[in-house]
Amino acid sequence: xDIFVPQDMAAVAxxxxxxxDAIIAEARRRNIMVRVIRNGSRGMFWLEPLVEIATPAGxxxxxxxxxxxxxxxxxxxxxxxxxxxxxxxxxxxIPYFAKQTRFVFKRAGLIDPLSLDDYRAHGGWRGLExxxxxxxxxxxxxxxxxxxxxxxGAGFPTGIKWETVxxxxxxxxxxxxxxxxxxxGTFADRLIMExxxxxxxxxxxxxxxxxxxxxxxxxxxxxxxxxxxxxxxAIALARTAGMxxxxxxxxxxxxxxxVRVGAGAYVCGExxxxxxxxxxxxxxxxxxxxxxxxxxxxxxxxxxxxxxSLASVPFILAEGASAFADVGYGRSRGTMPVQxxxxxxxxxxxxxxxxxxxxxxxxxxxxxxxxxxPVRAVQAGGPLxxxxxxxxxxxxxxxxxxAKCDGLIGHxxxxxxxxxxxxxxxxxxxxxxxxxxxxxxxxxxxxxAVRGVETFDKLLAGIxxxxxxxxxxxxxxxxxxxxxxxxxxxxxxxxxxxxRHFPEDFVPAPLRHxxx
Amino acid sequence: MPDTTxxxxxxxxxxxxxxxxxxxxxxxxxxxxxxxxxAFGYVPREAEPEIALxxxxxxxxxxGVISFYHDYRREPAGRHVLxxxxxxxxxxxxxxxxxxxxLDHLGLNWGETSADGRITIEAVYCLGxxxxxxxxxxxxxxxxxxxxxxxxxxxxxxx
Numbered sequence: 001x002d003i004f005v006p007q008d009m010a011a012v013a014x015x016x017x018x019x020x021d022a023i024i025a026e027a028r029r030r031n032i033m034v035r036v037i038r039n040g041s042r043g044m045f046w047l048e049p050l051v052e053i054a055t056p057a058g059x060x061x062x063x064x065x066x067x068x069x070x071x072x073x074x075x076x077x078x079x080x081x082x083x084x085x086x087x088x089x090x091x092x093x094i095p096y097f098a099k100q101t102r103f104v105f106k107r108a109g110l111i112d113p114l115s116l117d118d119y120r121a122h123g124g125w126r127g128l129e130x131x132x133x134x135x136x137x138x139x140x141x142x143x144x145x146x147x148x149x150x151x152x153g154a155g156f157p158t159g160i161k162w163e164t165v166x167x168x169x170x171x172x173x174x175x176x177x178x179x180x181x182x183x184x185g186t187f188a189d190r191l192i193m194e195x196x197x198x199x200x201x202x203x204x205x206x207x208x209x210x211x212x213x214x215x216x217x218x219x220x221x222x223x224x225x226x227x228x229x230x231x232x233x234a235i236a237l238a239r240t241a242g243m244x245x246x247x248x249x250x251x252x253x254x255x256x257x258x259v260r261v262g263a264g265a266y267v268c269g270e271x272x273x274x275x276x277x278x279x280x281x282x283x284x285x286x287x288x289x290x291x292x293x294x295x296x297x298x299x300x301x302x303x304x305x306x307x308x309s310l311a312s313v314p315f316i317l318a319e320g321a322s323a324f325a326d327v328g329y330g331r332s333r334g335t336m337p338v339q340x341x342x343x344x345x346x347x348x349x350x351x352x353x354x355x356x357x358x359x360x361x362x363x364x365x366x367x368x369x370x371x372x373x374p375v376r377a378v379q380a381g382g383p384l385x386x387x388x389x390x391x392x393x394x395x396x397x398x399x400x401x402x403a404k405c406d407g408l409i410g411h412x413x414x415x416x417x418x419x420x421x422x423x424x425x426x427x428x429x430x431x432x433x434x435x436x437x438x439x440x441x442x443x444x445x446x447x448x449a450v451r452g453v454e455t456f457d458k459l460l461a462g463i464x465x466x467x468x469x470x471x472x473x474x475x476x477x478x479x480x481x482x483x484x485x486x487x488x489x490x491x492x493x494x495x496x497x498x499x500r501h502f503p504e505d506f507v508p509a510p511l512r513h514x515x516x
Numbered sequence: 517m518p519d520t521t522x523x524x525x526x527x528x529x530x531x532x533x534x535x536x537x538x539x540x541x542x543x544x545x546x547x548x549x550x551x552x553x554x555a556f557g558y559v560p561r562e563a564e565p566e567i568a569l570x571x572x573x574x575x576x577x578x579x580g581v582i583s584f585y586h587d588y589r590r591e592p593a594g595r596h597v598l599x600x601x602x603x604x605x606x607x608x609x610x611x612x613x614x615x616x617x618x619l620d621h622l623g624l625n626w627g628e629t630s631a632d633g634r635i636t637i638e639a640v641y642c643l644g645x646x647x648x649x650x651x652x653x654x655x656x657x658x659x660x661x662x663x664x665x666x667x668x669x670x671x672x673x674x675x
Contacts, residue, residue, distance in 0.1 A: 347647025
């Protein structure tokens with residue numbers, strides 16, 4: 001009998017290892033033969049630890065299982081999938097799951113992440129096989145035709161990047177995966193690496209063949225120790241299976257892949273800072289041009305893509321570009337793994353075609369706040385993304401629609417806050433975070449963020465409030481247009497959106513008390 | 517806690533052995549620094565000239581890299597390290613108040629180590645556990661849905 005207990009970092013953080021141990025011990029005590037498979041998470045984190053039992057009808061789930069409940073669950077027939085505990089029925093019928101369009105995350109939580117057999121049995125390597133028979137130019141054409149845009153936040157067409165690198169002449173080209181997922185409220189990269197690591201490897205190999213690159217690096221943040229271990233083990237297994245190395249799947253194409261661990265600098269998620277960091281330098285942003293596609297890692301033509309962009313490629317090559325491009329909204333094609341986070345009832349990953357409204361994601365799918373209080377603000381797109389009030393919940397989830405509202409979808413994170421949030425503190429935090437993480441290369445970001453924090457402190461103490469508000473607006477303008485990269489350039493988004501949509505929070509505390 | 521005042525011959529040899537393993541790989545600096553920190557618990561100042569020599573850099577360049585990244589310690593941490601997430605998703609679930617309770621209980625500020633060398637409390641900006649917030653990392657163990665009393669108990673139990 002197969003019992004699935006996720007080994008995902010978030011599941012382990014809420015007790016999955018103890019649950020797995022308890023199940024093994026209890027089964028042994030009762031002389032029941034069970035095989036405990038440590039799958040990745042399905043991404044429904046509010047249900048974790050989510051234990052699944054394989055039954056003839058399909059996989060039956062139990063939510064929020066505690067180690068101490070395991071003996072009584074066995075008594076009640078949990079090992080046969082009978083209703084007991086927090087019985088969920090068939091996992092794939094849970095509305096949150098059933099409503100998704102899982103292109104990129106189709107295997108996440110379903111398989112043993114390190115089983116090559118599972119991977120192949122669930123459609124793995126089909127994209128690579130098609131890529132090998134189609135050849136480099138057809139690979140690039142397929143990625144272009146899919147309409148895939150960079151999932152890291154910038155939304156640049158992936159196929160155009162690939163085409164530029166493919167055309168560049170160089171003895172050595174590189175594929176770099178940006179797995180420096182530092183945005184609060186995001187975990188899609190972590191989830192795919194922990195739940196389906198071969199998908200990322202397959203995507204990177206296809207990219208290598210497409211553009212003529214034979215070396216790849218995954219720049220993975222140190223805050224993700226589970227993903228680091230998982231990717232390293234998956235790379236070793238893929239090598240033994242002939243999917244990495246000097247002859248990919250028996251072809252004349254070679255590709256070597258290595259994980260490089262970051263060192264706690266948020267700014268290294270910016271692609272040129274990441275490249276400098278990979279080269280062993282301070283992670284400082286480079287001026288563009290030259291683009292990384294022309295002069296990237298070690299000065300060589302480099303494809304640098306987000307983890308989810310690369311992990312989307314096997315689907316595109318396996319199912320065809322149109323299967324991907326056929327879903328979506330406007331110029332945002334394919335699916336986006338939206339990450340519902342923070343103070344939300346149904347927190348987790350929700351992969352769907354672009355175009356759902358922000359309100360549908362937060363209220364209908366996310367179920368509103370976890371605390372049960374009214375939603376007051378949603379920060380979309382990480383620490384550099386705007387705060388949206390519920391009055392803007394009709395905004396469709398789409399790159400252009402969000403940009404039109406002075407916001408961004410970024411890497412797909414949505415962090416929900418209830419009505420206890422102090423938006424002036426959140427605006428100050430945005431400046432403080434920028435000051436903490438600035439690489440120091442350009443003045444608007446390095447000095448501006450520090451001045452921003454100082455000005456907020458004055459404002460919040462009730463000193464020259466209107467002048468200081470005007471000063472912050474002016475400072476944001478300078479940072480937005482004068483910074484070298486998105487760190488300084490986008491910090492104004494959370495600051496200005498908080499000021500615009502929640503002006504009542506920017507009245508200094510003594511006056512606020514007087515008004516109440 | 518390792519004695520940082522004496523960087524003896526044996527430690528120098530250990531350092532050189534690590535450098536030799538890494539110096540010829542592409543972009544050796546970060547993997548090398550991670551390995552040194554994992555071996556010594558911090559990146560000793562004595563490593564700077566050795567790395568500079570091996571990688572054909574100036575000492576200033578090496579120092580510049582080490583000081584740039586939040587991960588590299590210039591002195592050993594406590595026997596246990598508790599990292600508390602301070603990013604927005606955790607803030608939305610009350611992480612700041614919980615962190616304050618733990619810090620006050622231990623009489624520490626962010627980044628400080630208890631006088632007995634038992635525990636260091638550090639800030640981290642996102643562990644990717646944002647749907648089971650607030651989150652923490654105790655040594656290598658992730659902890660989700662934390663509350664202040666559990667954190668205090670954990671800090672107290674750390675030997």
